[in-house]
Amino acid sequence: MTVHVEVRDALRGLAGDRIFPLMADENTATPYIVYQVVGGDAQEYISGEKPQKKQRRVQVRVWSKSTIEAAQIAEQVEDALRAAVHLQPEVLTIPADTYDEATRYRGTMQDFYLFC
Numbered sequence: 001m002t003v004h005v006e007v008r009d010a011l012r013g014l015a016g017d018r019i020f021p022l023m024a025d026e027n028t029a030t031p032y033i034v035y036q037v038v039g040g041d042a043q044e045y046i047s048g049e050k051p052q053k054k055q056r057r058v059q060v061r062v063w064s065k066s067t068i069e070a071a072q073i074a075e076q077v078e079d080a081l082r083a084a085v086h087l088q089p090e091v092l093t094i095p096a097d098t099y100d101e102a103t104r105y106r107g108t109m110q111d112f113y114l115f116c
Contacts, residue, residue: 003056006116007035010084014076015062024063030105031064031073038111057092059111067097067106074108081112088115 004021011019011033018024018032040056060077064070074095081089095108 001116003037003054003058003114003116004035006084006087006114007058007060007081010080010087011035011060011077014080015073031062031069033060033062033073033077035060040113053115055113055115057111058114059109061098061107061109062095063100063103063105063107065105070106070108071095071097074110078110081114084114089113 008019008021015031015033016029018028020028020032020034022034022036024032024034036059037056038059040054043054060081062070062073062077064073078091078095081087082091090113092111092113095110098107098109099105100107
């Protein structure tokens with residue numbers, strides 16, 4: 001399974017199930033969640049084999065018309081990813097507030113390490 005499928009499955013049901021890799025579709029109703037792989041640590045084996053899993057740094061953003069709603073959903077995101085123990089989640093940052101001037105949406109962003 002790809003990292004995108006793994007993250008989507010872990011977050012399923014949150015934000016009205018409006019969960020998108022990289023960016024939301026135009027005119028998506030709020031609240032919604034966007035996630036992207038922003039890096040990670042490469043793993044190398046002496047044998048030269050390709051690793052079956054990779055440690056990936058994933059950033060999750062929650063967007064809403066309300067800062068409070070975004071923060072509440074961000075807490076649910078963290079709980080859902082912590083519960084996805086098969087991904088060996090590691091919380092790297094606390095949710096940081098953000099704002100999009102074009103849409104006037106309020107949001108949060110938070111980074112995690114996931115092993116998938």
